[in-house]
Amino acid sequence: MGRAEERRARQRGGRRAAPRRSSGTPAAGVGGGSAQPGAGTGPAGGAPGGRAAVRRAAARPAKAKKSLIRRLFTWKKILGTVLGVCLLGIGAFVVLYMLVDIPQGNAAAERQSNVYKYSDGTVLARDGEVNRESVSLDKVPKEVQHTFVAAENKSFYHDSGIDLKGTTRGLLNTLTGKGTQGGSTITQQYVKNYYLTQDQTVTRKLKELVISLKVDRRESKDEILAGYINTSYYGRGAYGVQAAAQAYYRVDAQHLTVEQGAYLAALLQAPSQYDWAVAGPNGKRLVQARWNYVLDNMVGQHWLDAAKRKTMKFPVPKEPRGAPGLGGQKGYLIDLANKQLEQQLMKEQGITQAQAEAAVVDRGWTITVNIDKKKQAALESAVKKQLTGKLDPKKRKADKNVQAGAVSVDPRTGKIVALYGGQDYFKHYSSNATRRDFQPASTFKPVILAAALDEEAKTQDGLPIDANTVYDGTSGRQAVDHGSKVGFGPPNEDHVSYGQITVQSAMNKSVNSVFAQMGIDVGMKNVMSVADKLGMDTKGMQAVPAQTLGSMGASPLEMAAIYATLDNHGKKVTPTIVASAENGTRKVEMPDAVGGQAITREAADTVTSVLTGVVDDGTAKTSVADNPLREDQQVAGKTGTSDENKSAWFTGYTPGLVTSVGLFGEEPAAPYRHVSLAGATGLIPGSGRINGGGYPAQIWAEYTFGVMGDTSKFDLDTTQGAAKQTPSLPPTSSQTPSHSPSQSPSQSPSHSPTQSSQSPSHSPSQSPSHSPSQSPTHSPTAPDPSDSSTAGNPPDPDDQQQPHDQHQLHDRQPAG
Template sequence: MAHTRRPTGDVSSVKGGRAAGQAFPMRRTRRGKLRPVRKRGWNYPRAGYGPIRRWVPSWRIVLASVFLFLAMGVGAVGYLYVTIDIPQPGDFALARTTTVYYSDGKTKMGTFAQYEREPIKLSDLPDTVPHAVVASEDSSFYTNSGISPRGIARAVVNNLRGGHRQGASTITQQYVERYYLGTTRGYLGKLKEALLAIKIDQQQSKNEILENYLNTIYFGRGAYGIEMAAQKYFGIHAQQLNLSQSAMLSAIIPSPSGWDPAVNPEKAKERWTRVLNRMVGEGYISKQEAESAAFPQTIPPGTSSAFSGTNGYLLAAVDSELRATKKFTADDLNQNGLKIVTTIDPKMQKASVDAVAGLPKDRPANNYVGLVSVDPRTGEIYAMYGGADYKARERNAVTQDRAQAGSTFKPFTLLAALDSGKSLSERLDSSTPKVFSGNKVQNFDGKDRGKIDLITATKYSVNTAYVQLNEDVGPDKTKKAAITAGIPENTPGLDSTLTNVLGSASPRPIDMAKAYSVFANQGVSTTPHIVRSVQNKNGETVYTAETEGKRVFESELMSQMNYALQSVTSSDGTGATAGKLDRPVAGKTGTSSGPWSAWFIGYTPQMVTVVDMYQVGSKGEEEVLTPFGKYTYGIGGGSFPAEIWLRYMEVATDGMKVENFPKPKKRVTPTGDDETETPAKKPSQAPTTRGRPTSSSPGVSPTPTERTPSEPTRTPTPTPTRTPEPTTPPAVVPSASPPPEPSKDATQQTQ
């Protein structure tokens, strides 16, 4: 058989040949042209072509490459779809508002929330809400597979043309982004978002997706979810939304901050009209319904705040106390949907606010009052007035601010004296003025009562007698007694100088509440606290406050203290105003020199209530209290503080069992001697009127006097804070001016 030989060509005769003398197999085309024969298999670079053309791919290679890349892309997407797992919902999706309750566990005090959200079921919403959102955000929601190919194509074209960037996200994609992924950026993130949307669309119902979407979408004004949006924009619950309100909330979803009617009413109304028209187009409402709808009126933004008003101080105290336990973080409190039950009694809290609100209208704007009421047996805080509005002044008058203690510190010297073996019948010289270690001390009213016992010295808050007692006992023991009772050792001004008995220290009201609770609780110390318990979102109790006390003083010692301090609230004591409460009351007034501050601390066996008043200058410096109201000669602990105390206690103790303080074994008799209780003879408690002790010391003037001496050259020391911090110890030099003229009103005389 004859064989035909394939023609060959010399490389020199082929344009672009590799080298002279090298031959390539050639073939002739139908037109008679010779072409190099392609290599078997992968013909690249192309055989028989010149140095440039041989690298230009043929149409076969181009087509094969396109198919290959498409196949790889489809394969990769398919692989990602199969292997990608639906992640756990993100922190944002799980974030729930923490609710804080009063002591009854039912009355709501306020909330904590990083994301203000209150989930609501789709079935509880009016149809206008889902219809408006679907019409506005994703009209194909009920028919698409989680993504919209047409929307994606439109967004790609728009983005390539340099138009305003579009994401083409369906409701399902937005739900995936917010519920599972957080904010997604870039094409890879969007691809993952789209794949998850498809997968979730197959695993969850449309109603489930829409419900979660409505509970997580941001509507502006700090509101996440339709329930909070309804509250923030209209002051109602989402269940009450009508057509116009539903359309408006749906309209601002793409740009809630920019399209808020309070920010851009024209744009908001334009978008609102668009939503109504789309609802008509989708058949959700009729054209007549759309035309008859009126643009809804919204409430001003920021009119409601969890931390506004007096309750803001309570909520801030709750937050601070729980975080101080190291068992709760800020995220725990703001995102975990906790139920916090406080110790605050709603009736008593209102009474505290009303008591301060009852002050005269001419009260200076920079005059501040702190009030805290505590159960001495458990440490639970019944009520706390930290200020008028937390948003206006984020300083709690009870837990943060300080004021010089004045004569409310004298009981610590009395405590140290009794603990060292002295008795209530100890007699001291009350002459005035007197010099102690170079310090000149005088009684406020200038009265010399001669030799008086400790009850009389306490009843009238006699300065010279108490400084003498402090000198006898030792001021270091006064300091130690105060610390043991509960005054923090680092309290500014707390020292071991002789005049510490006159209140040079500047404690917080909460510190004094803790210390005086030891007296009321017969020597057992408890810690004041505002949180009773915390439950997680599953209803499990995860925190309970400690209420167990610790004994720091003997009960008999406290019985003697309480016996002496009841004399303060007798009809002619410095705290006579508080004595009008129809039950046994012990307490102490306090007015620092100046006066820079005024206190009244009164208590029953079940309740210790501390009230202080102070004044702050424009630079945060301590100011002398400006007289106002009926106290034109000056303000003391027995004036406004005692009146506030009484107004509060009359309500707070209403219905509370009347309890007597335990009787001490040793008391002062009318002759000024100690009387020891024995089985054969049980002397009665000091004579009382309506449950109040009266004077037990003979030959004592009924004129009440209580005030630490002032110093004419002393000026307040500015501090970097807005609250009065301690300055120098109270003066012990008599004032250059005579004491205020006594008023016919008994309380005016009790400074």
């Protein structure tokens, strides 16, 4: 091609393609080389159009390879999988619906007697005479029928028999081990009660779903409702609305009022917890809330007139009657065994309390309890000999008001070896061993000391709190928090002032003012936290200074748990009555009653050492230390006497046995108000009150020294407290400390309240500056031990004089 042609080609927008070149060879047109012959001017030949395409291709980024995850999980594949699973699920449910038939009813057939055995294998009782009487729905007033629907399933009359959302949630919770939640319809609950079991398994839930759908198609709503209210368990051994009406109100179902029906409907959520006769303050509050919920739902459904609803009052049920064969202490033992087994099933299976009760009561269980037959007999004998044998209700009105409760525990194993719930299960249905509506009073003081030691707390002056720390024991002294008064200054018993006094002596004499200040020093939140760790149920309790007086509610079972943990060197003890429970081939494994370290061993052992001083040189000396039955056993313990003498306690222990004894003043008939124990057994009212160091300590000693041949000593890892002190000689004039406890107790110390602590002697080998063996001289205000009105009931400087505003700290509702 000539130059002219090249020019023409350039004018047309193209040019000759440059010849291929080898490495290092200049291209044509660059450096004078000639073009290859036959090179075209189009795209294939390197013309401008081809080069533009190359440039565009180069400008585009290279297409990235899809990752493995993106290739596997495309939206089309995900959608297809979801649709496939749904179709498979629907298909499976259709097959299940076709295969599962409505079975024969089994509610009555599955009711079998439970057998209860002592720890030695001998039979304690057989319990299981089923209290059921079915009634037709026309025997139940329409408004009462509506109470059950309002409580459980407002959509009952127009639903398909199932709650798909609730059932799905229940299935997921069962699969994931999260327990169960509400949501079942009345139809589902009826199917579960009558056709299936209470077991929480996926298979059972699927069957429940299918059978409920079929039952809803086959039976009318009235038939289903009748089946539901006739097969449900209401507590007190009552199955069905007719038995429940008789058990709670002594009437037939046809005579139930709307208010009574609403209570029975409310019971189904938690029969034993909501039974007014045995419910604690929290249970009573909950059942009243549930009762109101039922009636309000009825108004919302136009089944009850709103004006009539406003006039309705809560219908307190009548006192329960014990079942045949459960007289004496048997009913109390069986009741606690059932409750502990139910609690274990709730933990294992995630079922509700109502479901657990239905799974235990009359279900053919063989339950062996830890109760030692000999110790049980000895405890019953001790209560009769030392207390109930002296009561004469016909002669003295006060004697009608005395209730006793006790729990005895082996601290090494946590086994409840003996229990006293009351004079007779038929006469007093609720157990005094487990009731939590009376103040533990000064038996709570060791918890405060345990918290001080475990938290390594210090006084207002920055000194460590231990058994030798000196406090101001002036009665009514205002407690202070770093210079500020906290508005709390409890008087000591009989307003006795002790001046400067060691913690050991303050525990011996149960000095309220000392422990009120100690609680502030430790911090009440820390005190209540340690109480919880030791075994007290502190849920809902306020962490306020008044709790230092033991103004909360507690049971002998709880106090036995706390002291057993102290006895067991700080390892948590949860007293257990159930040794084993079997139902056919099924066996329930009960948890270990002894757990991990709740507080340090040194803290627990120091408290034990201090509490030996209460027995040997304090408020329990006459009844326990000087008891002729004692054979050199080493004993630790604490007395307690509550506000207005409404309760009196002694909780004590040896190295191998812990027993808590409580006496409670309660009216024998509704409304079961708490009343004073003063004057019972013939003691002169006022001066003859019943103290913790009296009958409770005497019962404890009669029982413990009668069954314990063990004279071993406490193995204590501490250098403090009465058990580790060498008795000191009475001080001479040169040895008398500047603030000796031998001063007249009525003298107040010269120190101001903000300087309540003096530097104690902390050397382990030294006795405290105020030896526990040195008691204040006789106070003119203290009771005279020789007074015949206090015979057999020695003086006990506890906290009868608690501030009256303590009633606001806890629910003072009457006991059941």
